[in-house]
Amino acid sequence: MISKDIKIFDAxxxxxxxxxxxxxxxxxxxxxxxxxxxxxxxxxxxTSQAAIDLAKKSPNKIFATVGLHPVHTDKSFHDVAExxxxxxxxxxxxxxxxYDYYKKIAADPSVVGIGECGLDYYHLDEGARLKQRVxxxxxxxxxxxxxxxxxxxxxxxxxxxxxxxxxxxxxxxDVHCYVGNLDTAKKFLDLGFYISFTGVITFxxxxxxxxxxxxxxxxxxxxxMMLSETDSxxxxxxxxxxxxxxxxxxxxxIEKIAEIKGLPFETVAEATRKNAEKLFSL
Numbered sequence: 001m002i003s004k005d006i007k008i009f010d011a012x013x014x015x016x017x018x019x020x021x022x023x024x025x026x027x028x029x030x031x032x033x034x035x036x037x038x039x040x041x042x043x044x045x046x047t048s049q050a051a052i053d054l055a056k057k058s059p060n061k062i063f064a065t066v067g068l069h070p071v072h073t074d075k076s077f078h079d080v081a082e083x084x085x086x087x088x089x090x091x092x093x094x095x096x097x098x099y100d101y102y103k104k105i106a107a108d109p110s111v112v113g114i115g116e117c118g119l120d121y122y123h124l125d126e127g128a129r130l131k132q133r134v135x136x137x138x139x140x141x142x143x144x145x146x147x148x149x150x151x152x153x154x155x156x157x158x159x160x161x162x163x164x165x166x167x168x169x170x171x172x173x174d175v176h177c178y179v180g181n182l183d184t185a186k187k188f189l190d191l192g193f194y195i196s197f198t199g200v201i202t203f204x205x206x207x208x209x210x211x212x213x214x215x216x217x218x219x220x221x222x223x224x225m226m227l228s229e230t231d232s233x234x235x236x237x238x239x240x241x242x243x244x245x246x247x248x249x250x251x252x253x254i255e256k257i258a259e260i261k262g263l264p265f266e267t268v269a270e271a272t273r274k275n276a277e278k279l280f281s282l
Contacts, residue, residue, distance in 0.1 A: 002273060002282050003060040006037035008254060009273040010247040011196055012116070012151065012176050012229035013038040015062075016050035019233035019244055028058070031248045037061045037273075038230075038247040039280065041116050041151055041176075043069035044095055048105060055110035063282060065151045066106050067115040067139055068097045073131040074124075097135040099142060106146055112280040114143040115151030116176055119161045136161075137168060144170040149279055152176055152193075158184045166191060172279060177231050182217050189225055194279055196227040199237025199249065202256045218260045227279070228253045228272040 002009065015038070020027055031038075040055055040062055042048025048066035055064040075094035106114060117139040119132050143150045150173030154161045158180045165173075165188075174194045178185065185195055201214040218226075228250050230236075236245035237252035258268040276282060 001060065002037055002277055005032075005035060006061055006273065007035035008037075008250055008269045009228065009276050010036060010038035010230050010232070010250040011174060011227040011272070011276050012041050012198075013232040013247045014043070014047070014234075015040055015232060015247070016042075016047055016054050017233055027246055028054075028062075031246060032058060032061055034248055036248045036250065037063075038232075038250075039063045039065060039112065039151075039276070042066040043116060044072050045098065045101060048102070052105060052108050052110055059110070060282075062110075063112045063280065064108070064110045065113040065115050066102055066111055067117045067151065068095055068102075068135050069116050069153055070118050070120040070132040070136065073097070073135045074128040094131075097138045099138055102139070103142055103146065106142070106148065111148070112282060113149045113151050113173070114139050114146075115173070116153040117150065118153040119155075119157035119164075120153060121156040121160075133160075133164070136164060140165070140168045143173075144168070147171060149173045149281075154180075162187055165193070174227055174279060176229065177235070178217065179212060179214070180217075181212050182220055185217050185221060189221065194225050194227050194275060195221045196229050197253060197257065198229050198231050199235045199241070199245065199253055201260075202237040202252055203241065204238075215260050218257055223261065223263070223268065223271045224275060226257070226272065227275055228257065228268075 040051040042051045051064040055062045152175050174196050175188050176196050177198045178195045230245050230250050232245040236243050254268050258265045
């Protein structure tokens, strides 16, 4: 169960990433002291283990998930904020999902889910899509076996991901950082999956851009089926946009949800925290 000291909850953050190497302890103390808890989400074998190590330091306040992010199934992806270190920012090993390894580390009591896993078709070729699908299906099967929920990463691949999830998943999960349209959100909700919103919903909406009106989606999604998150160190909400994000900034996401739905901040904060407790059995 989430500690009673935690008042607002970030369902998806990466505080183990190298973006925090210079001041991680200070950021963690500041967040926890202000009543912010979070799930530390794994993206590869090493960052998954690092998520567990971080969660163990603050039981019932920080939790972990373990999994292989779709972009890490191929060697083409790199990210300084995640991998860090001299030279490492230019390479990614193209990890093959090791079912037995992830099953072993997922047995740790601090691990509350499998992922982030899914499909990411941004700047992708057909060969990479197949690798992603194989890893995604394997992680759904693992979640089914150990009966822990899924943390999904889906970008420009909602239809394909939906079909895979619909056919294979026997556990529930969170559609992390949802940026799809309303019709697609309805399909995931019909399957019983939660929808999670980040600081993206605080960005100004320009109708002429042709992009999704996130306010429309937030307004529709039932309060008891949504989660609040940051995806730290990415996607910092207004007024921190463009800066390194941290779990405490989930407050701005909750404020925006409350504004859109016409509800008190406290109502949304309590609901999103309880939803995380329910979905991830915290």
